[in-house]
Amino acid sequence: MQNLFSLILQNTKAHRIILVLFSFVFYGNTLVNDFAVDDSIVIVRNEYTKKGFSGIGDILTKDTFRGFFKVEGKDKLVSGGRYRPLSLVTFAIVFEFFGSNPFIYHLLNIIFLAFAGLVLYEVLKRLLVTLFKNDHAGIAFLSSFIFIIHPVHTECVANIKGLDEILALLLSLTSFLFILKWKEKNNLLFLIVGLISLMLALFSKENSISYLVLIPLGMLLFLKAGISESFKIFLYLLIPTFIFLYCRAQILGWNPIAGQSIELMNNPFLKFMNGRYIPFTGLEKFGTILFTLIKYIGLLLFPHPLTYDYYPRHIELHTLASPISMFSLFLHLGLINLFFKKFKNSPLISFSIAAYIIPLFIVSNLLFSVGTFMGERFLFMPSIGFSILAGYFLLRLMEKKTTLGIVILFILIIGFGFKTITRNRDWKNDLTLILQDVKTSPNSAKINTAVGGILLEKYSKESNQTILKEKVEIAKKHLNKSIEIHPYYFEAYQLLGNAYFLSKDYKTAIEKYNFLMKFQPDNKDATINQALFYKELGRVTGMNENNPAQAVQYLKTSLQLNPNDEEATSLLGVAHGVQGQFSDALEIFNGLLAKNPKSSDAYFNLYLTYLNMGNKSKAEECLSKAKELDPKIMDKFMKGNQ
Numbered sequence: 001m002q003n004l005f006s007l008i009l010q011n012t013k014a015h016r017i018i019l020v021l022f023s024f025v026f027y028g029n030t031l032v033n034d035f036a037v038d039d040s041i042v043i044v045r046n047e048y049t050k051k052g053f054s055g056i057g058d059i060l061t062k063d064t065f066r067g068f069f070k071v072e073g074k075d076k077l078v079s080g081g082r083y084r085p086l087s088l089v090t091f092a093i094v095f096e097f098f099g100s101n102p103f104i105y106h107l108l109n110i111i112f113l114a115f116a117g118l119v120l121y122e123v124l125k126r127l128l129v130t131l132f133k134n135d136h137a138g139i140a141f142l143s144s145f146i147f148i149i150h151p152v153h154t155e156c157v158a159n160i161k162g163l164d165e166i167l168a169l170l171l172s173l174t175s176f177l178f179i180l181k182w183k184e185k186n187n188l189l190f191l192i193v194g195l196i197s198l199m200l201a202l203f204s205k206e207n208s209i210s211y212l213v214l215i216p217l218g219m220l221l222f223l224k225a226g227i228s229e230s231f232k233i234f235l236y237l238l239i240p241t242f243i244f245l246y247c248r249a250q251i252l253g254w255n256p257i258a259g260q261s262i263e264l265m266n267n268p269f270l271k272f273m274n275g276r277y278i279p280f281t282g283l284e285k286f287g288t289i290l291f292t293l294i295k296y297i298g299l300l301l302f303p304h305p306l307t308y309d310y311y312p313r314h315i316e317l318h319t320l321a322s323p324i325s326m327f328s329l330f331l332h333l334g335l336i337n338l339f340f341k342k343f344k345n346s347p348l349i350s351f352s353i354a355a356y357i358i359p360l361f362i363v364s365n366l367l368f369s370v371g372t373f374m375g376e377r378f379l380f381m382p383s384i385g386f387s388i389l390a391g392y393f394l395l396r397l398m399e400k401k402t403t404l405g406i407v408i409l410f411i412l413i414i415g416f417g418f419k420t421i422t423r424n425r426d427w428k429n430d431l432t433l434i435l436q437d438v439k440t441s442p443n444s445a446k447i448n449t450a451v452g453g454i455l456l457e458k459y460s461k462e463s464n465q466t467i468l469k470e471k472v473e474i475a476k477k478h479l480n481k482s483i484e485i486h487p488y489y490f491e492a493y494q495l496l497g498n499a500y501f502l503s504k505d506y507k508t509a510i511e512k513y514n515f516l517m518k519f520q521p522d523n524k525d526a527t528i529n530q531a532l533f534y535k536e537l538g539r540v541t542g543m544n545e546n547n548p549a550q551a552v553q554y555l556k557t558s559l560q561l562n563p564n565d566e567e568a569t570s571l572l573g574v575a576h577g578v579q580g581q582f583s584d585a586l587e588i589f590n591g592l593l594a595k596n597p598k599s600s601d602a603y604f605n606l607y608l609t610y611l612n613m614g615n616k617s618k619a620e621e622c623l624s625k626a627k628e629l630d631p632k633i634m635d636k637f638m639k640g641n642q
Helices: 002-010 012-032 039-044 049-061 085-098 102-128 136-149 151-158 160-185 188-204 206-222 227-252 282-301 323-341 347-362 383-400 402-426 430-440 445-459 465-485 490-502 506-519 524-543 548-561 566-578 582-595 600-613 616-629 633-640
Strands: 270-273 276-279
Touching: 002 136, 012 102, 012 136, 012 151, 012 402, 039 049, 039 085, 039 102, 039 160, 049 085, 085 102, 085 160, 085 188, 102 136, 102 151, 102 160, 102 206, 136 383, 136 402, 151 160, 151 402, 160 188, 160 206, 160 227, 188 206, 188 227, 206 227, 206 347, 282 323, 323 347, 347 383, 383 402, 402 430, 430 445, 445 465, 445 490, 465 490, 490 506, 490 524, 506 524, 524 548, 524 566, 548 566, 566 582, 566 600, 582 600, 600 616, 600 633, 616 633
Parallel strands: none
Antiparallel strands: 270 276
């Protein structure tokens, strides 16, 4: 045990190897994963990323979501917009060379995670060497190791889109490292690299702005740089910060918190009362945020269960009077008090608290709404503070009780390893992740809608009617649950309408779409789908229920929604013909021929119409033309009427 302890304490070469090795051991099974959830936004369905090199200009000059939504305005659904171009530029470069091969993207995430662990290790070694001469490397290693293996990071590493978080932290730490080197060597080049690194970190994700404070704070606490020198470093770091903020403002505008969304899926701090959504009261919002803050600490201490979805109402409304919210308030006030209390005598504790609280504060919803109550990805940067503190106390335990400390380390490795590796499997693809996480987040409107959507997508063309019925019923259950949670979730209504369409319950499908269209009259996809529903209802009403008069009304409505649907037009002509309204039928079928002179179906329907009118010569003429265009037209007609 003592030899193992010495390895942990002193062998810096082994430290680096272990950090890289465990990055691949814990996350290697993501290499067989496909794309999942938000990967569509940044790669699979992002038109700029998929242009490769030629899309980089658009990535740099537009909202991060623009390449996915493709329509100006939709990319601003989340308050303040998003400008995080660096990860998308990386994806565009990868796409240029490797296309949409998920293996490469997953490999990059693991490599960058390993680099983040290594750079964290180098930063901590330099920060701690003065205070902990003999065991600074040991503390740095254990802290970096705990950071690497913590299961809460699976969302960032297993989800390719999480590269923005990884790059933001990696480049922030790189900035820290080069500022430290500049302090050691007094080489201006190191300072320049440090400033550029922070700027790139900010272009990865905005929460890197935390290191505008953390870098000078670390210098002040550990290297006794002095307030004036630390402030000078702060001023230097303002340069890349202002450059980023200026670029962001040029793309998105100058007010990052303007225009809070009134859509629950983009602003969770809304409640449904008297048929409409109203904002949480100040005490309700603050109480709910405090609840999420205690949840974050819980996930760091015991990372189970994990979920990618913390949307309403997975997190319930809490007032400030809620016991757990009050506990969270006092706990966090206690941490802030401890930060100041230990500032001089225990700088490691103070810095750990700051490294946790400052980046978490940015994504906590206290400053502005981030679009969801919380997210495990938001712990990627703050977990540095937790990891430093955990590494420090674990080493102190090993010094006093070596065997116990090493046993605890092995328990962490086994427990965290099992959780990380099994959680990575959940991220295999959309289906595996969504079906797993709905068990953890059953009260989330978003994930219930996702379950319904993915089941309909996967089984919409299922030929086995028993399987189709079973899956559609499951989809309906989740979509109805989603609407129960969020009565104005229009995406859920649209999918529910589609589910009823697959069940051939066309009237209910139309009912769901009618509600949707009241609020989204310009929804083109919904308009086309609703036209389809009316067409099929018209077909069934005319053919199965023998009610051609009612069928005419449904088909006319279908054509009002989609005037260019030749099949609906043809069915309308048939419905008129069945009722003996031959002039209307002839007008419709001749109109179809005017648009498409090679329509065998139109000629055949003219044949039937003339036949019913008793005009055999004209009927034979049309039948001859129909057979000329499609020799199997009679077989097709007979099959369609079976």
